[in-house]
Amino acid sequence: MEGHTMIWWHVYPLGFLGAEAEALPASAAPVPRLARLERWLDHGADLGCDGLALGPVFASETHGYDTVDHYRVDPRLGTEADLVALVGAASSRGLGVLLDGVFNHVGRSFAAPPGWLSGGTFEGHDRLAELDHGNPEVVDHVAGVMAYWLERGIAGWRLDAAYAVPVEFWRKVTDRLRPRFPDAWLVGEVIHGDYAAFTEKGGLDSVTQYELWKAIWSSLNDRNLFELAWALDRHNALLETFAPLTFVGNHDVTRIASRLDEPRHLGAALAVLFTVGGVPSVYAGDERGMRGVKEERAGGDDAIRPAFPDDPSLLPALTPGGEEVHRLHRELIAFRRERPWLTRARTTVTALTNTALSYRVSDGERAVEVTLDLENEPSWSVRPA
Structure with missing residues (x-):
C-alpha cells in the first residue's frame, strides 16, 4: 500500500468550479473550467496531499451522479483534452488523480441499449435509473x-x-482490470456492512470508512470517547485486510466545522484522522474550517458544495479566520507523511474515560502516542513514542 497515494485532496468539480446546475444545450460549446482547477494543484500539494480525488466529471443531466455518457467529459467542465491536461499537470506535481465512477445508476437520458437497465431506481430517485x-x-x-x-x-x-x-459484479470488473493496471487504486463507497468482505469479494483496494467518520464527531459531541474507542477497535480489524479511506468530511455530509458542537474539538478530530491507519482524505475547504450543513431536500447539498474562487490566493477572503485550521492541517499531514507506516498501523487504547482517551499507534517497531482530553485546552496531543 505504501506505493499508492496516501493522502487525497477531494474536490467536487461541478460545485467547486461554479458550473451551471443543469447540462448545457447540445449546441453550446464546452466551457474549459477544468483548466482553472490546475491553479489549485499547488494548493493541494502545499497542504501535503499527494492525490486529487475528483467528484463526477462526466456528461450528466444535473449534479454529476446522473451520468449520460461515461466517455465524455461534461461540457460544463470542458473536454477530454482538458481532463487529460489536468491529469498531466497533477502528475508533474506528484499528484495522482482519482475519478468518480457512477456505475450503479445513470441519468434518464443515458442511451442504454436494450437490457442494460434493471427497471429500478436508485433509492427512490426517479431520475436515476439502475443498471x-x-x-x-x-x-x-x-x-x-x-x-x-x-x-x-x-x-x-x-x-x-x-x-x-452486487459484489460479484465488481469482481468481474476488477478481474479484467488488474492484469492491465496492477497499480490502479480502486475504492468503493460503502456506508455500512462487512467492509473487509466487500473488498475481498469485490477485488477492491479499499472502501469508505463511515463507521469511523461517525464515531469521531459523535464521540466528541456526546463527550463519550468510549464510542471512539469501540470504533478504533473495529478499525483495527479492517486493517488486517485493507487500508480504509478515512475522512472527517466529504461532498455528501455536513462539514466537520459545522458538525462539531465545540469548535475547539476540531483539532482532536484531525488528530485522529491523521494518526490512525488508513488512507486519509481532506474535502476541499475543510482545511480552512469552511462551514456547511447538508439538508435532506432538493438542493440540500448546495451549502457543502460551494463555488471556490479562480485563484487560491483569494481563498482567505472566502474563509476568514481559517489560517489556524490550515496550519493545523499542514502540520498533521506533514507528521503523517513522515510516517507512511501509519497507513497499516494498529491502535491500542491505553487510557479511557468519557472525556479522555489515550492511544498508541504502532506497526510493531515504530509508534505514535495520541491523547484526547475534552475537559482541557488544548484538547489533544500527538507525539512520537
Missing part, C-alpha cells in the same frame, strides 16, 4: 470505461454507491 448488473454487456461497459480513463493516466477510481451493486 442491470447481471447483464454481461454492462460488465463490458464498466470495465471498458474504467480502462479507457486509466489508459489516460489516472491513478484509480472511486466507485459511487458501490454498496448498491
